[in-house]
Amino acid sequence: MVMTESKLQEGTPMTALALSAKIKAGKVKVEDVVRQQLEVIKKEDATYHCYITVWEEEALKRAREVQAEIDAGQYADSPLAGVPIAIKDNICTKGQRTTCASKMLENFRPPYNAEVIDRLEAAGAVILGKVNMDEFAMGSTTETSYFGITKNPHGVEYVPGGSSGGAAAAVAAGEAVVALGSDTGGSIRQPSSFCGVTGIKPTYGTVSRYGLIAYASSLDQIGPIGNTVADCASVLEVIAGHDAKDSTSVPTESYSYTSALVNDVKGKKIGIPKGYLGKGLEEEVKTAILRAAKVLEEQGAIVEEFDLDIVDLAIPAYYVLASAEASSNLSRYDGVKYGYRTPDFESLQELYKKTRSEGFGQEVKRRMMIGAFVLSSGYYDAYYNKALRVKALIKEGFDRAFEKYDVILGPTAPTTALKIGENLADPLKMYLGDIYTVSVNLAGLPAISLPCGKDSKGLPIGLQLIGKPFGDKDIIQVAYTFEQNDTV
Amino acid sequence: MKAYETVIGLEVHVELATKTKIFCGCTTEFGGAPNTHCCPVCTGMPGTLPVLNKKVVEFAVAAGLATNCTITQNCKFDRKNYFYPDLPKAYQVSQLYLPICRDGGIEIDVNGVKKVIGIHEIHMEEDAGKLVHDEWDDCTLVDYNRCGVPLIEIVSDPDMRSAEEVIAYLEKLKLILQYLGVSDCKMQEGSLRADVNLSVREMGASEFGTRTEMKNLNSFKAIARAIEGERKRQIEVIEYGKKIVQETRRWDDNKDTSFAMRSKEDAQDYRYFPEPDLVPIEISDAWLEEVRQRQPELRDEKMARYEKEYDIPEYDAALITSSKNVADLFEATVAICKKPKEVSNWLMVETMRLLKEHEMEPENIAFSPENLAKLIALIEAGSINRTVAKEVFEVVFTDNIDPESYVKEKGLLMVNDEGALRKTIEEIVAANPQSVEDYHNGKTKAMGFLVGQTMKAMKGKADPGMINQIVMELLQ
Numbered sequence: 001m002v003m004t005e006s007k008l009q010e011g012t013p014m015t016a017l018a019l020s021a022k023i024k025a026g027k028v029k030v031e032d033v034v035r036q037q038l039e040v041i042k043k044e045d046a047t048y049h050c051y052i053t054v055w056e057e058e059a060l061k062r063a064r065e066v067q068a069e070i071d072a073g074q075y076a077d078s079p080l081a082g083v084p085i086a087i088k089d090n091i092c093t094k095g096q097r098t099t100c101a102s103k104m105l106e107n108f109r110p111p112y113n114a115e116v117i118d119r120l121e122a123a124g125a126v127i128l129g130k131v132n133m134d135e136f137a138m139g140s141t142t143e144t145s146y147f148g149i150t151k152n153p154h155g156v157e158y159v160p161g162g163s164s165g166g167a168a169a170a171v172a173a174g175e176a177v178v179a180l181g182s183d184t185g186g187s188i189r190q191p192s193s194f195c196g197v198t199g200i201k202p203t204y205g206t207v208s209r210y211g212l213i214a215y216a217s218s219l220d221q222i223g224p225i226g227n228t229v230a231d232c233a234s235v236l237e238v239i240a241g242h243d244a245k246d247s248t249s250v251p252t253e254s255y256s257y258t259s260a261l262v263n264d265v266k267g268k269k270i271g272i273p274k275g276y277l278g279k280g281l282e283e284e285v286k287t288a289i290l291r292a293a294k295v296l297e298e299q300g301a302i303v304e305e306f307d308l309d310i311v312d313l314a315i316p317a318y319y320v321l322a323s324a325e326a327s328s329n330l331s332r333y334d335g336v337k338y339g340y341r342t343p344d345f346e347s348l349q350e351l352y353k354k355t356r357s358e359g360f361g362q363e364v365k366r367r368m369m370i371g372a373f374v375l376s377s378g379y380y381d382a383y384y385n386k387a388l389r390v391k392a393l394i395k396e397g398f399d400r401a402f403e404k405y406d407v408i409l410g411p412t413a414p415t416t417a418l419k420i421g422e423n424l425a426d427p428l429k430m431y432l433g434d435i436y437t438v439s440v441n442l443a444g445l446p447a448i449s450l451p452c453g454k455d456s457k458g459l460p461i462g463l464q465l466i467g468k469p470f471g472d473k474d475i476i477q478v479a480y481t482f483e484q485n486d487t488v
Numbered sequence: 489m490k491a492y493e494t495v496i497g498l499e500v501h502v503e504l505a506t507k508t509k510i511f512c513g514c515t516t517e518f519g520g521a522p523n524t525h526c527c528p529v530c531t532g533m534p535g536t537l538p539v540l541n542k543k544v545v546e547f548a549v550a551a552g553l554a555t556n557c558t559i560t561q562n563c564k565f566d567r568k569n570y571f572y573p574d575l576p577k578a579y580q581v582s583q584l585y586l587p588i589c590r591d592g593g594i595e596i597d598v599n600g601v602k603k604v605i606g607i608h609e610i611h612m613e614e615d616a617g618k619l620v621h622d623e624w625d626d627c628t629l630v631d632y633n634r635c636g637v638p639l640i641e642i643v644s645d646p647d648m649r650s651a652e653e654v655i656a657y658l659e660k661l662k663l664i665l666q667y668l669g670v671s672d673c674k675m676q677e678g679s680l681r682a683d684v685n686l687s688v689r690e691m692g693a694s695e696f697g698t699r700t701e702m703k704n705l706n707s708f709k710a711i712a713r714a715i716e717g718e719r720k721r722q723i724e725v726i727e728y729g730k731k732i733v734q735e736t737r738r739w740d741d742n743k744d745t746s747f748a749m750r751s752k753e754d755a756q757d758y759r760y761f762p763e764p765d766l767v768p769i770e771i772s773d774a775w776l777e778e779v780r781q782r783q784p785e786l787r788d789e790k791m792a793r794y795e796k797e798y799d800i801p802e803y804d805a806a807l808i809t810s811s812k813n814v815a816d817l818f819e820a821t822v823a824i825c826k827k828p829k830e831v832s833n834w835l836m837v838e839t840m841r842l843l844k845e846h847e848m849e850p851e852n853i854a855f856s857p858e859n860l861a862k863l864i865a866l867i868e869a870g871s872i873n874r875t876v877a878k879e880v881f882e883v884v885f886t887d888n889i890d891p892e893s894y895v896k897e898k899g900l901l902m903v904n905d906e907g908a909l910r911k912t913i914e915e916i917v918a919a920n921p922q923s924v925e926d927y928h929n930g931k932t933k934a935m936g937f938l939v940g941q942t943m944k945a946m947k948g949k950a951d952p953g954m955i956n957q958i959v960m961e962l963l964q
Binding site for chain 2: 091092098100105108110111112114209210211212213214216217218244245246247248324325327328331332334336337338348352372375376377380384
C-alpha cells in the first residue's frame with residue numbers, strides 16, 4: 001500500500017501507518033514519539049483544550065514496554081505498533097478516570113477496560129489520554145462538557161463539532177496521531193467534518209460496545225478518527241471484531257478493512273439523495289460536495305441523484321429514540337454506588353433529586369426529560385412506537401437505495417463549523433445540524449466523513465459516504481479513491 | 489349479610505436453579521459475604537453489557553411446557569425503569585411485551601374436585617439486590633449478591649376461589665418446578681415468592697370487584713391466613729358501604745394483618761421499552777423439541793412407576809413423591825439397599841415425624857441416601873434392633889452421621905454373644921423366683937417381665953428374639 005503524504009499540511013504529525021513503519025524499522029523510538037506528542041499536547045492544549053486527562057507517565061511507561069516488545073519481535077503485523085492514540089472519555093479505561101465530560105463521573109475509575117482498549121493495547125498502540133466531548137455524548141459542539149469547551153484548530157472562535165470534538169480536534173491539532181470517538185447521531189462524522197479530519201462510524205455491531213458508556217445503546221458505535229482514510233481503516237481493523245461480551249456484536253466474514261484501500265471506483269454506483277442538497281445546506285458546502293462527486297465520476301464512478309424522501313423524519317425519530325434510551329441508561333447515576341453524590345440530603349428521594357440535579361448538565365437533563373416523557377404511560381405509542389416505525393421506514397428507504405447504489409454520497413453537515421456559543425442557546429437549531437448523519441445511525445449503516453475542501457472562511461467541509469449494512473469496505477474504497485485523486 | 493365469592497390470582501416469582509446469573513458469570517449461590525457474588529455487569533457499572541444465560545431460557549421453556557403454555561418462539565426483553573438502591577441500573581430487565589410463555593394452565597384437586605387454573609404468562613427477569621439496615625450506625629447498606637439471579641414470574645388467571653385452591657395450585661406448581669429441576673422452590677430462602685391478587689364480589693356477579701395485591705407472604709400458612717384476612721377486610725369495607733381501593737398491601741404475619749403500602753394513584757410508571765442491549769430470542773422448532781424431549785418424569789408418572797417398579801402401595805408412592813427431594817432420596821437409597829418398602833417406611837414414618845418436630849420442609853432434608861441405606865443394612869444384619877435404629881436415625885436426620893461408625897463409637901451394637909447373654913438371664917431368673925413361679929402358675933405375662941429386665945440389663949443392645957429363646961429355655 002502506497003501512502004501519499006503530500007496532501008497533509010506541513011507541521012502535522014505523520015500518519016499512523018508511516019509512523020509505525022518507521023518505529024518498526026528502528027528509525028525512531030516509541031518513547032521519543034510519545035514524548036514529542038506529550039510536548040505538542042503541553043504546547044497546544046492550552047489553546048484547544050482537547051484533553052480532559054493526559055496520561056503523561058503511563059504513556060511514557062507504556063511506550064518503553066511497547067518498544068521492548070517491538071525489539072523482541074512483537075507487533076510485526078500491527079499497523080499501530082507504538083502509535084500514540086487519544087481516547088474519547090466515554091470509553092472505559094481500567095483504573096483511569098473516565099468522566100463522560102460530566103461532573104457526575106468526574107472521578108469515576110472503571111475497574112475494567114472497554115473491549116476496544118484491550119484490542120488497541122494488544123496491537124501495541126500507546127494511549128495518550130482521554131479527550132473532551134459533549135457531556136455523555138449529548139451535543140454537537142463539545143460545549144456541553146463539564147470540563148470546558150474545546151476549540152477548533154482551524155479557528156479558535158469556532159466549535160470543533162461534537163460530541164467527539166476533543167478527539168477530532170486532537171487529531172487536527174497534532175495532539176494525537178489517531179483517536180477513538182463514538183457516534184450515536186453523527187458524533188464522529190460531524191466533528192471530523194468541522195475539524196478537517198477523517199472519521200468512520202462503522203456498521204452497528206462491528207465494534208464491541210463493551211465498556212462504551214451508553215448514551216443510546218441501539219445507536220452507539222465506536223469508530224476511528226485520523227488524518228487519512230488509511231489510518232482510519234487501520235484503526236478500525238484493530239478495534240473491529242466479534243465480542244461475546246456484547247450481544248449486539250455481529251460476526252462478519254472479514255475485518256480486513258485495509259484491503260479496501262484501493263484507488264479504484266470504476267463502475268461503482270454512487271447515489272446522491274436530492275434531499276441532501278436542498279434547503280438548509282450552505283451553498284459553499286453544496287459546491288464542494290458536487291465537486292467531490294465530480295472527482296469520483298472522473299475516476300469512473302457512476303454518479304446520479306435520487307429521491308430518499310424520509311430525510312425530514314429522521315431528526316424527530318432520532319431524538320425520541322435516543323432520548324428514551326438515554327433516560328434509562330443514565331438513571332443509574334443516582335449517587336448510591338459511584339460518581340457524584342450530593343453532600344447534603346435528608347432522604348433517599350432527596351439524595352436522588354439533588355445528586356442528579358447537581359451532577360448533570362442542562363442538555364443531559366433536557367434529553368432525559370424528553371426520554372422519560374416519550375416512554376411514559378399514555379404517550380408511548382404516540383412517540384416511542386411511532387419513532388420506531390419511522391426508524392423501520394428509514395431502514396427500508398436505504399435498503400431500496402442500496403439495491404441501486406453501492407455508496408450514497410452527500411454532505412456530513414449542512415454547514416461548516418459554527419461559532420462558539422452560536423448554537424447552545426437554540427437546541428432545536430443544533431438538532432437540525434444532524435440532519436445528514438442521524439438517519440445513518442437509525443438504519444445501523446456505516447458512514448465516513450472526510451475533508452473535501454474549505455469554505456471562504458477557511459473552515460473545512462466534510463464529505464459523507466454512506467454504505468450498505470457491513471459495506472464498510474465500500475465506503476473506505478470510495479473515500480480512499482477520492483482522497484488519492486482530490487487535487488484541491 | 490350477602491353471600492360473597494372470593495376471586496384470587498397469583499403472581500409467583502421463582503428463582504431458577506442455574507449455576508450462574510442471568511446476564512453474567514457470577515454464582516447464584518445463596519448467602520455469601522455481602523457483595524462477593526457480583527461483578528461490574530450485575531452491578532450495572534457504566535459501559536457494561538448483559539449476555540443472556542441460555543440455561544435461563546431453557547428452564548423457562550421447560551416450566552412453560554410443563555404448565556401447558558404456548559412458547560413464544562420470538563420473544564424479547566424489556567426494561568422496567570424505577571429508582572431504588574437495590575436496583576443498580578435503575579431498571580430491571582424483564583419481559584412485558586413478548587413474554588416467553590403464554591396461555592397455559594394446570595389442574596388442581598381440592599378434596600376430590602378437579603379444576604384447571606389458567607396461567608396467563610410466564611416471563612423471565614433478573615432479581616434485585618437487598619437492603620440491610622444497620623441499626624448500630626443508623627444507615628442502610630446494600631448487598632448486590634442477589635442482583636441478576638434469574639427469576640421467572642408465573643402469572644395465573646384469576647381462577648382461584650379459596651385459600652385451599654391457592655395452596656393446591658402452589659403445591660402443584662412447586663412440585664412441577666422441583667421435578668423439572670428448574671428451581672428448588674425454598675420459600676425461606678426466597679426462591680419461591682407469591683403475591684396474591686384478591687377481590688370479592690357478590691355471589692353470581694359477572695364483573696370482578698376491585699382487587700388488592702398482597703406482598704410479603706413467606707409461607708403457605710401465611711398465604712392462607714392472608715387470604716382469609718383480606719377476604720374478611722374487603723367484605724367488611726363493602727358491607728360498610730365503602731369502596732375497595734386498588735392498592736398494594738403488605739402482610740404482617742406476626743400481627744396477622746395487612747397494611748396499605750401504596751395505592752394505584754401513586755403506582756409508578758415503569759416506562760417499559762425494549763431492552764436495546766439484548767437481541768431478540770429466537771427459539772427454533774428443533775431446540776424446542778429438544779427441550780421437550782429432555783423433560784424429566786413428573787410426579788404423576790413417577791407415582792405410577794413406583795407402584796409398578798417397586799411394588800409399594802399407592803399411599804406410599806403419593807407421600808414419597810409429594811416432594812422431589814424425598815423422591816430422589818427414595819430412589820437413591822433403594823438403588824443402594826434394594827429394599828423399597830423398608831426405605832419407604834423410614835421416609836414416610838420417621839422422616840415425616842422428624843420434619844414436623846423440627847418444623848422443616850422436605851426440601852431441607854440433609855441426610856444422604858448412603859447413610860439411610862447403611863442404617864437399614866445394620867438392622868437387616870441384626871447388628872442393631874429397631875429401637876436403637878430409631879435413635880440412630882434421629883442423629884442421621886439431624887447431623888447426617890455415618891450410622892456404622894456411630895453405633896460402634898457409642899457401643900450400640902447388639903450383643904450377639906450368647907454366652908454373655910445367657911449368663912445375664914441366668915442371673916435375672918435367679919434373682920426373680922416369684923416371676924418364675926408365676927410363670928409356672930400359668931401367668932405367661934411374667935415371662936415378659938423377665939425379657940424386659942434382661943433388655944434393661946443389656947441396655948437395649950440384645951436381640952429380642954435371642955432373649956426370648958433363652959428365657960423360655962431356662963423357664964422350661
